[in-house]
Amino acid sequence: MNRRNGRMIVLLAALGLLPSGAPAQTRNFDLGAVFDTVKNVARSQSVASIDQDEEIRIGRDVAASTLSDYPLIQNEPLQRRLNQIGVWIALQSSRPGLPWHFAAVKSGQINAFAAPGGTILVTGGMLGHVTNEAELACVLGHEIGHVVHRHHLAVLQKSLLVAAGASALSVSSKSAGSEDLRKRLLAEGKEVFTRGLDRGAEREADEEGLLLAARAGYDPAACVDFMQRLARLKPDVGPLEALYKTHPSARERVTDVTQAMHRLQGATPGSGARPPLTLEAQGGK
Amino acid sequence: MRIILVVLLSCLPPSAALAQNSGGFTNMLRSLSGALGAGKDTPPPAETAPIGIRGIDDAPAAKAAPSPAGSNDIGRLEGWAASRGEAERMAARHGLVARPVVFAEAGSEVVKPEAGK
Structure with missing residues (x-):
């Protein structure tokens, strides 16, 4: 040596x-x-270092920025019903006290988004694709999982690392505080909101969605059914294009969610409810 | 070994929180790199960036502001919020009963799927 x-x-x-x-x-x-x-x-x-109040504030601003491009579906009964279902599922999570808000937005894409702090948007295309309330619970549970695990804040952190590395920028030298973090997140706008998280985060959110749906009394097998139906759709065109830019393939997700379902204790596949989805204007794309 | 140290240093994020919490640690490593002569051929740190994540430039960050139209929509969206009581009443109407469900720990007995599922 x-x-x-x-x-x-x-x-x-x-x-x-x-x-x-x-x-x-x-x-x-x-x-x-x-x-x-x-x-x-x-x-x-x-x-x-981002406390919950700041997380909520960041999420509110990011959601506001995103709503400029994804307008709300103007149907109050639909929106209220979506919130009742969403809050029921969020109550089963480790962060039931967040100010959870759910909204359906005009878009033909089959997608859903989560902003930090508990604001979740679901596209009209997604509402048209789920066939019952249990499947919707899996989708909402997935997005709730991103919020609970603060996945988007972690993405922001990675972005800050890259920015700092690329320009030899020392954030500390600029006394960057929460306001700076917030501005940087806003600068990313809907891109951060809709950006792909790493596969580990998506897998974690899929498992959380399955778990929360089961805890909320829904049939966990509905999550697998939903994924299987997604897997049968052509993945790289049309309404699914954006989804597959940001998520693992549906086939991988079917495998992962099926394995996760068999690890559940307290709910077996087939147990639980699959109420019909009676949301009005499901096709409000 | 010099290359190893350079790569290691480039992985240290100079974020505000980290700098406040562990600036001493970062500075120690940086001084260490200088003492050993590392850095003369240091590649751009961006080369170690995680794939698929791009950095946020200062310029757009400085201009960032919430959309006024979006802020109005947020107000409307918040007006549709459901209380815990409303959610629980909806669940009761739909026959939903909350149940304690967890994932089995690795190595423990797993739940077998029911026949036909």
């Missing part, structure tokens, strides 16, 4: 970046694990 390498390993060990128990003279330590540790610590500290 030459002198420089030896010094480096000693310093990394002193900083706690070497795996515990690694002999000082080995050079085959898991550098990937070191990176992950550093990045995860950084990410958790930054995202955690």
Whole structure:
């Protein structure tokens, strides 16, 4: 071992970046694990620094920005009913106290969006595609999962990392606070709102949707049925195009959700309700 | 080893929160890189960026403001909110009963699907 390498390993060990128990003279330590540790610590500290009030404020502004492009469906009975179903599902989550708001928006896309803080938008195309309330519960539960796990805030954090890296920008040198975070998130507008999350986040949201639907008394097998129907549609054109830019393929999701369903304790496939969906103007695209 | 240190440093996010919470740590590593002569050939840090995520430029961030039309819609949307009581009454009408459901821990017995499903 030459002198420089030896010094480096000693310093990394002193900083706690070497795996515990690694002999000082080995050079085959898991550098990937070191990176992950550093990045995860950084990410958790930054995202955690946004408190719930600020998260709600950010989400409200982002949703307002998005509604400019996805206008609300003007049908009060539909919107109220959607909120009753959505709140019932959100009550089963780990964040029942958030100010949950649900709205149907005009779009033929089969999609749904979640903003930080608890605002969730569902397209008319999606409402036209679900065949019963249990399937809608899976969709809403998925979006609630993104909010509960603060996935979009994590995306913002990644974006900030890239911005900082690309321009050698030191956010800290500009005294960036929550206002700066909020402005940066707004700058992304609907792109952040609709941006693809990583597959891990989507899988986590799928599992959360399944879990919440089951807890709310719906048949969890409806989630698999919905995914299977999506998988039969042509994936790369028309109303599904945007969805597949931001989500794993429906076939992967069918497999993942089916496996997750068999890990449920307290609800078996086929148990639970599948009330007919009586939302008015389901085709309000 | 120099390359390893450069890559490691580029993974450290200079976000406000991190800088406030662990600026000492970051600065220590940065001084360390200088002491070892790293950085002379440092590649642009963006090369280590996560795939599929792009950065937010300062210029659009500075101009960002909520849409007035969208803000009006938010007001309307909030007017449609359902209370806990309304949601619970809807659930009762639809025959929905909340139940304690969890995922089985890895290695524990899993729920078998019912026949025909």
